[in-house]
Amino acid sequence: MTYDWQAGLAFLAILIVATKGLKFLVFKVPALEATRLRNMELWAEKRAMEKYPPVMRATQKAGMVTNAVFVFLVCPFFVTLAPQPVWKILLDLAAILMFYDFVYYLTHRFLFHGQGYFRKMHALHHQARDPSYIDAHYVHPLETFIGVFLFVTSIPVMAMWLGPFHSVTVALAFLVFTQLNIINHCKIELPYFPFRTLSWITARHAVHHENMHKGNYATITLLYDKLFRTFS
């Protein structure tokens, strides 16, 4: 196990360029740009509510510190720039995301929706009965820490089994994780091709927000909800 700072830095650069590039391209599509503007209007309305800004600031800080520890102290030990075939990159990507989603499913279902302190903590996020973009950030900082911690821990755990991941693999995993956690809260009312899937994703998570007994606990795919019969 070596600290490969070049591969670590490459991961960060690829993630930043991919995120910015994706946003630039996606909002060239008129229907998606209109959706973005609608969500920004709702952002402004909700942000004016006293309860939003302090939670958003605290959750952003928790996320940034946890991510920074991973990026600089953990990630460089588990990434490489040595060439890998595309099939391995895609398989590793699926393995990281599916492993994380399983651990998150269990945590969300049994800890956040269980009894006691963690249920109260998670209830803050569930205050958003009609979620939109801003509600992806209306999360208790401890919950943000737990969520990001589970995700970033999935990477070394899976790397110990599958060998070091290419910087591209980890960047793509981060991109999917971050963007899906935002997209599933957005108000997207485009029930026609090719946006049908986006609307479906947001509708499923909106059902989860309606009350704390409705299921849909997974966040990357709802496969585990279907498997364990908590899909609605």
Ligand SMILES: [Zn+2]
């Ligand atoms: Zn949510």
Ligand SMILES: [Zn+2]
């Ligand atoms: Zn929940």
